[in-house]
Amino acid sequence: MKKFAFLFVLAVSIISCKNETKADDASSDSKTTVTDKESTLKTIEGEFLFVDGAGVIMGKNFIYGVxxxxxxxxxxxxxxxxxxxxxDMVPVxxxxxxxxxxxGTDSWDEIVTIKEIIKVLEPKGEAPIKIETGK
Known part of the structure; x- marks a missing residue:
């Protein structure tokens, strides 16, 4: 009788562990989906300029169209x-x-689609030098 009770408890334990594992796997799949979606988003720090209908973000090692x-x-x-x-380029x-x-488009090799603005800072350094031509 003790052997039967022990085997019964062991079987119930194994079955309940399998159910928890499946539930954990299902919840981790939904977390993975969210993580995958967020992993396609990158935090980008650079200088932004928008002139005549075209925007660009430039960093130390990259330039993206916007x-x-x-x-x-x-x-x-x-x-x-x-x-x-x-x-004037603005740090963002x-x-x-x-x-x-x-x-089929003539633009930058890579285009960024902005999903969130984290910071917009004051431009660094001196104001750009303006050169006026005389007539």
Whole structure:
């Protein structure tokens, strides 16, 4: 009788462990999906400039074109309020998705779609030098 009770408890324990493992695997799959989605977003720190309908973010080792969306429109407004002139690059920290340029377009090799604005800072250094030509 003791052997039967021991085997019964052992069997129940094994079965309940398997169910917990499946539940843990299912929850980790949903976490993986969220993590995969977030892993496509990169934090990018660089200088932003938007002139004549085209935007660019430039860092030490990269230059990305910027796709237009609602978040980009907000970044344009925030950066414009910090610019000293039209061609002043504004330091920004954003989160976005980097993709290759669309086929058949003449633009930067990689395009960033901005998903979140983290910081917009004041431009560093001296104001750009303006050169005026006389007539």
């Amino acid at each position: 796709s237009l969306n609602d978040v980009t429109e907000e970044l344009i407004k925030q950066a414009a309020s910090k610019q000293r002139d039209k061609f 920290v954003i989160r976005g998705e980097i993709n290759p340029k669309p086929q």
